[in-house]
Amino acid sequence: MMKKYDKLERNAIGRMVPTIINGREHVPFQGVGKFRPTGRKAAPLIATCADYPDDGNKLVESLREALVKSGLKDGMTISTHHHFRNGDLIANQIFDIAHDLGVRDLRWYPSASFPCHEHLIKYLEDGTINRIEGSMNGPLGKFCSEGNMKGMGVLRSHGGRYQAVQDGDVHIDVAVIAAPTADAFGNANGVDGPAACGLLGFALADSQYADRVIVVTDNLVPFPCIPWQIHGNYVDYTVKVDQVGIPEKIISGTTRITKSPDRLLMAEMTAEFCDQAGIIKDGFSYQAGAGGTALSIGNYFADLMRERGVKARFIRAGSNKYPVQMLEEGLVDYILDGQTFDLEGVRSMRENPGHINTSPFTSYNYHGKGNFSTMVDVVILGATEVDVNFNANVVTHSDGYLLHGMGGWQNCLFSKCTILPIPLFRDRIPVIKDEVTTICGPGELIDVIVTERGIAINPLRKDLIEKLKNTDLPVKTIEELKDEAEKICGVPPKPELDDELVAVIKWVDGTIIDAVRKVKTS
C-alpha cells in the first residue's frame, strides 16, 4: 500500500512538512512570492468534433451511464463544485454509483465538502474513496482528523485549487458539474432554474482541464443556454435529473448580521480603523466574508459611504442581500462575485449587469499574470487562531480538529490591507497564541488584528502605524492582547495531537505550508 506521506522537511516558516504526499512529490513552502514555477500548464488531450454529435445533443440516460461512458475506474480523480454548499445532491450519488460499480481508490477533488456529504464516510471506510483533496467542513474533517482517511488530505485555497489543476499538479479524470440550468450541449449556468445557486466558477478549471466533463442539470433548456458560465465546448456528456440541489441550503448559516455586542463592537472598531487609515474613499474596494461580523462591517462601511457621499468601485464577494442592497442603492459600481451566499445574491446576479460572475482564475489564481486579489483595498477575514507573529490558522480548532476549509482565505491575504476581526477568546480559550496549531497564512500578509479589547497592527505595516498614531482607537501590541486574554482565561492548553499526519495545507503557489496532525481520541 502507498504510504500516505514521507520525507519530512522544515519549510521556510519553520514547519515540518512531508514532501512526498500520496505518492507524489511536493515542494515545501519557501516564503511568500519565493517559489518560482518553471514548467508549462497542463495540456489536455486534443478533442475533435468528429467524436461529438452534430446536433449538439450530448444527453445520456443517467449519471451512471455518463460515469461509465467516461471510463470511471480504480484510482481516478473525480471533481465536483460546492456552489450548492450544504444543498448539494449530486456528489453523494457519484460515489453511490462508483461503489455499486465496484470502483475503488478514488480521489475526490471537491472545491469544498459539507455536512451533507457525511454519507460518504462509508465509502472512505470501505475503500471506494481513498481520500478527499479539498475543504472538509464538519463531519468529514472530523473523520480525517481522527486518522481514518486512507490517503492524505490536501487542503487548497480556491485559487490554489485552480492553480493545481492548471499546472497539472492535480489531473482530473472526470469532472461532474451540477448545474441549475444547462442545454443538451453542456452550456450551463447557475442563475436560472429551480435550484439556482448563482454561478459555477468553482467548476471552471474542472471544465477546462478534466479528461471527461459531465454536466448534470434539472433544468434543461434549448440551446443556447444563456449565460453560458460553463462552455459546452468542454463538455462530454449531459444528464437530466429531477433535482440537482436544494437552493435554500446554499445559504450559509453565518450570513446574518451578528447580534453579539462583542462582535458588533469589533465590527465598529474595524470600520473605524479603515476610516482612520484613509481606506474609505471614492473608488475604494473591499471584500467582507459571509460571517456575522464581516457583514456588520459592510453595514458600517455603507453608513460611512452614505454620510460622505463616497462610492466604492467594487465589492469582492461572496454575495448576499447586504452587498446587493448596496449595489442597488448605487453605493458601489460592481459586485465581483465568486459565490452567492443567499437567494438575493442569486437574483441580483441574474438581473443586475453590475453583479459580475468571477472565477478562481480571474480572482485568485497565483499562477496567472496577476489576479484580482492584490487590487482589493481592504479585506476582512476570520481565523480560528493567530500567533504573536500574526501567522493565522483558519482550518483547525484549538483542540486540533480540522473542521473548516480555507475557501479563498489565503488568496484574500494579498489585498492591500488584511484585517482579522477576532474575539480575544472563544469558550474561554484565548485566540492569540505563541504558536497556532496550523499555519494557513504567513504573518507578513496579515496586517491588523481587531479584538473587542484592542487592535494590533503588524509591525511590518509602518504606514498603518503612522496613520493611526493619533487615534482614539485602542491600538496595542499583539503581545499585549495575548497577555490580556491569558490574564482572564489562563494560558490555553496545547491540543492533544499524535505525531501522525493526516492532511497538509497548500500555500497559493502549490507549496506545503503546514501539516495537520491526527487528534488523540483515546
Added chain:
Amino acid sequence: MMKKYDKLERNAIGRMVPTIINGREHVPFQGVGKFRPTGRKAAPLIATCADYPDDGNKLVESLREALVKSGLKDGMTISTHHHFRNGDLIANQIFDIAHDLGVRDLRWYPSASFPCHEHLIKYLEDGTINRIEGSMNGPLGKFCSEGNMKGMGVLRSHGGRYQAVQDGDVHIDVAVIAAPTADAFGNANGVDGPAACGLLGFALADSQYADRVIVVTDNLVPFPCIPWQIHGNYVDYTVKVDQVGIPEKIISGTTRITKSPDRLLMAEMTAEFCDQAGIIKDGFSYQAGAGGTALSIGNYFADLMRERGVKARFIRAGSNKYPVQMLEEGLVDYILDGQTFDLEGVRSMRENPGHINTSPFTSYNYHGKGNFSTMVDVVILGATEVDVNFNANVVTHSDGYLLHGMGGWQNCLFSKCTILPIPLFRDRIPVIKDEVTTICGPGELIDVIVTERGIAINPLRKDLIEKLKNTDLPVKTIEELKDEAEKICGVPPKPELDDELVAVIKWVDGTIIDAVRKVKTS
C-alpha cells in the same frame, strides 16, 4: 534560406499539396472528419503573480516599450485581430516599430488583413515580415499571388485559427490586442469607448496561448473593465494610445441590402427554398453573412416569420442593423455574434443581454468537444466558384488571384443545410466549373446552390430532394446550370497560373486541403 514548401502529395480530394510548409510538417487533407488529432493542446508557460504588479497596473509608456519588454526578436510570431476591419490602426505600427528596431523575419498571424494594411508591403519586401498567415483581403493577397512574399501564405478559417493556436501548430510569441476599452490590468472589451468594435473574440486564443500579451487601448477605465471579453489575467502589458481604430471603417462595404434584381431574385428563391424544405419553423436558427444577398435573405426570413408567427431561437452573426432589428422586434431570442459589421451591431451588443459575445472557440473550433456550427439549421454563404461536385472556392478569383480570406466560411459548412446563392456568371465568366481554382470547402458539405436561373441540390441530400420534389422552384442538376451558363458565356478560360505555389488553404482540422498557385504576371 528556408524553402517555402516541399514534398507535395495528393490529398483525399485530389489536390497536390505541400506537406512541408515554411519548414514545418503538415498533414494533407484526409476527408471530412477523417483526420484524428492525437496529441495534447499547447501548454503555455506557467506564470506567477510574483512577476506582476500588485496594484494591477501593467501600463508601459508605449507600444514600442511593450514590444521591447516582450522580447521581440527575429523570427517571432506576432498576432493581431481584425475586429476593426479596415479601420485598424495598430498592426501597421507594430511593424513600423519592428522595422525600426531592426527585427526581421517575423511571421504575422492576423485573424485577417485588410487594404489598410497595404502599408506592410514594404516590410514584406525588405524582410521585416517573412510572411502572413491569415486572410489577405485585397492588396496583400495580390502581393502574395504574384509570388512576392518570402514565406508561404497559410490561410485558415476562424475556427482553424483557434485550432492551430490551441493545438500548438502555431505558437504566438507576442499577441497585440487592440481594445476599444481596457483597464490597466488588461481586462478589455469591444463594446465601449470611442472606437467600439463590438467584441474581441478573434483575440481569445491569442490571449490564452501567446507567451506575451499586450493590450492597447485608447479608452482606459478604472479596474474592473466590465465586460471583460479579454481577461487581464492573461495580459502582460497595457498601453494607452490616442486612437486604436476608426469605428466607421469596421463597416463592411457589403453590409447593405442588394438592389440588383438578379440578387434579389436569388434571395427570394433561397428563402422560398428554405421554407419549402421545412426549415422556417418555431425555434429554428440560421446564419447569413454580411453580403447584400445574404442580408436580403434575412429580410425574407423575417417576413415569413412575422407572417407565420414563428420565432427563431438564434441567429449566428456577423451582426448589423438587420438582425439587431429582428432581436429588438422579438423575432429571435438570441444573436450569437462573432463580429459586428456595423455600429448598430456594436450598440446592440452593448445594450441587449440577448446579443451574445461568442468566439471561434465556442462557435467554430473543430478540435473541441463539439462546437456551435453544426447546430445551425441553415447557413447562407458566398463563393467565387463552385464545381460540378459542389466543391467551392471562396479565396481566389477566376483569374487565380488570392483576394479574400475565408473567415468562418469553412466552419459554417457544418450547418444542417448549407446554401450558396451565387450568380450563374460574373462579368460573363461562369461561376460553376468543372474544377474550381482552389478548393476551400468539400462538396459533400455544400447542400444547395441557388442561382438566378435555377437551384441545384447536392445529390447526397436525398432528404432535401424528396422534400422539394413537388416544388414550383426551378430545381435543376448542377450540370444543367453549368451548361446554361456556358451556352450564354462560353466555356471560361483557365486562369494563367505558374507551377510555383504561394499559399496553402487549411481545412478546419489543420490539414491541407489545397494550395494556391502563383499568377503569371508577364
